[in-house]
Amino acid sequence: MHKVLTLNQISPKGLSRLPISDYELAGEFSAPDAILLRSHKLQIEEIAPSVKAIARAGAGTNNIPLALCTERGIPVFNSPGANANAVKELVIAGLALGSRGILEGISYVNTLGHMTDAAEMAKLLEKEKKQFKGNELAGRTLGVVGLGAIGSMIANAALSLGMEVIGYDPALSVDAAWRLPSSVKKMDNLNSLFARADFITLHLPVFESTRGLVNTDLLACCKPGCCLLNFAREEIVDVSAVIRALDNGSLRKFITDFPVPALIGRADVVLMPHIGASTDEAEENCAIMVADQLNDFLRSGNIKNSVNFPNLQLDPSGQCRLAIANHNVPKILGSVLGLLADADINVVDMLNKSRDEIAYNLIDLGSVVDSDLLTKLRALDGVINVRLIQW
Numbered sequence: 001m002h003k004v005l006t007l008n009q010i011s012p013k014g015l016s017r018l019p020i021s022d023y024e025l026a027g028e029f030s031a032p033d034a035i036l037l038r039s040h041k042l043q044i045e046e047i048a049p050s051v052k053a054i055a056r057a058g059a060g061t062n063n064i065p066l067a068l069c070t071e072r073g074i075p076v077f078n079s080p081g082a083n084a085n086a087v088k089e090l091v092i093a094g095l096a097l098g099s100r101g102i103l104e105g106i107s108y109v110n111t112l113g114h115m116t117d118a119a120e121m122a123k124l125l126e127k128e129k130k131q132f133k134g135n136e137l138a139g140r141t142l143g144v145v146g147l148g149a150i151g152s153m154i155a156n157a158a159l160s161l162g163m164e165v166i167g168y169d170p171a172l173s174v175d176a177a178w179r180l181p182s183s184v185k186k187m188d189n190l191n192s193l194f195a196r197a198d199f200i201t202l203h204l205p206v207f208e209s210t211r212g213l214v215n216t217d218l219l220a221c222c223k224p225g226c227c228l229l230n231f232a233r234e235e236i237v238d239v240s241a242v243i244r245a246l247d248n249g250s251l252r253k254f255i256t257d258f259p260v261p262a263l264i265g266r267a268d269v270v271l272m273p274h275i276g277a278s279t280d281e282a283e284e285n286c287a288i289m290v291a292d293q294l295n296d297f298l299r300s301g302n303i304k305n306s307v308n309f310p311n312l313q314l315d316p317s318g319q320c321r322l323a324i325a326n327h328n329v330p331k332i333l334g335s336v337l338g339l340l341a342d343a344d345i346n347v348v349d350m351l352n353k354s355r356d357e358i359a360y361n362l363i364d365l366g367s368v369v370d371s372d373l374l375t376k377l378r379a380l381d382g383v384i385n386v387r388l389i390q391w
Contacts, residue, residue: 014287101132143197
């Protein structure tokens with residue numbers, strides 16, 4: 001029976017993927033096998049020595065201490081693309097809010113509660129509506145920074161609205177490239193994209209290379225009248241630089257899902273309360289995806305969509321399986337196979353992959369491993385952890 005600690009409200013559709021015959025789910029465990037969460041800021045002391053995996057029902061994992069997890073051989077799973085449609089739809093709404101006086105018009109109408117004559121109100125609105133006039137999105141240029149699951153969906157949606165779309169993503173994957181229509185023009189650098197776009201939408205993860213990426217120098221390249229949208233991560237935008245750009249006219253409007261006090265009350269800023277993935281469908285999709293990944297890992301050792309371990313899938317064979325995490329240095333796998341050979345245990349199938357400083361091995365064996373051999377394997381220099389999986 002696997003014990004899974006849930007630290008947020010997780011969609012029941014996701015939890016149902018962990019059958020009660022094999023899993024016990026609760027908000028408190030002294031020695032859980034895994035942790036399932038959403039936005040909970042996971043503290044180091046909350047990760048018990050028994051934890052074998054952590055699953056985040058969402059794309060970002062900046063609420064999880066990744067370096068510690070990697071050091072302890074704990075794969076961290078996420079759900080890339082599961083909430084992409086929800087974010088895409090909110091970005092399209094943001095584009096509309098950035099091009100038309102929608103919010104201003106709504107606010108104005110709500111000041112007319114004192115009026116009782118419908119004809120008089122209609123006459124007044126006809127006179128005043130010109131102050132809320134905007135522009136159509138069709139024919140405008142959208143710059144998409146980051147062309148992954150969300151960015152590519154937004155690019156396609158913008159094209160269907162009649163916009164010209166330009167994009168920038170130095171780490172564009174083959175799969176992402178296939179999703180993009182040929183009409184999306186790839187830009188060589190961010191400066192060129194910022195100089196050409198009427199609207200710029202950001203869809204990047206937080207790395208050291210992307211933290212504060214949108215800064216004073218980059219914003220100085222903006223086309224006059226540009227509108228910037230950030231529905232990705234707060235940390236990739238230097239808010240003080242955005243305020244200066246709004247004040248000096250480099251930016252016309254800033255629309256973001258990450259409010260901070262310095263932006264409250266500005267007429268040239270639209271703030272949303274981090275609701276990009278706040279739909280029933282997105283929460284269900286994220287929960288289902290990570291629950292399936294967690295189930296596959298705990299039952300077979302397979303890894304899919306881990307942010308700190310290599311993806312590795314091996315169909316079960318033999319009598320049992322060893323799942324071994326080790327430092328990515330030479331000769332460790334040879335030492336493991338040597339111990340198995342000394343114990344006269346046949347390797348039926350195996351797969352080994354590495355990612356940065358970590359390596360991961362799935363080794364299917366023709367006979368069951370005893371506790372003495374497991375102790376020897378765990379004692380090997382460079383081995384982080386060893387898990388025996390029996391069918």
